[in-house]
Amino acid sequence: MYLNWSQAPKVSGKKGARFMLLGGEPLNQKVLLWWNFVADNKADIELAINDWNNNHPRFGNVDSDLKRLEAPALPEGFKE
Numbered sequence: 001m002y003l004n005w006s007q008a009p010k011v012s013g014k015k016g017a018r019f020m021l022l023g024g025e026p027l028n029q030k031v032l033l034w035w036n037f038v039a040d041n042k043a044d045i046e047l048a049i050n051d052w053n054n055n056h057p058r059f060g061n062v063d064s065d066l067k068r069l070e071a072p073a074l075p076e077g078f079k080e
Contacts, residue, residue: 009021032045032080035049037049042078048071049071049072049074052071053070053071
């Protein structure tokens with residue numbers, strides 16, 4: 001989402017919800033997003049999916065009683 005200074009977003013949620021707004025200068029490169037992964041090329045997204053699904057240490061341990069979700073494969077036709 002892009003907001004300029006004249007826009008004031010309205011945010012609502014249930015008690016205990018968390019909201020995070022990040023800001024900065026626009027990136028001068030393409031950005032690919034799939035599931036929880038962000039990269040500038042398809043190969044890095046595919047590597048992240050594989051690493052996550054194989055419990056690679058680069059993602060660290062998620063301290064939770066919830067079952068770890070498996071990252072879904074890229075859909076056919078995912079464009080770089």
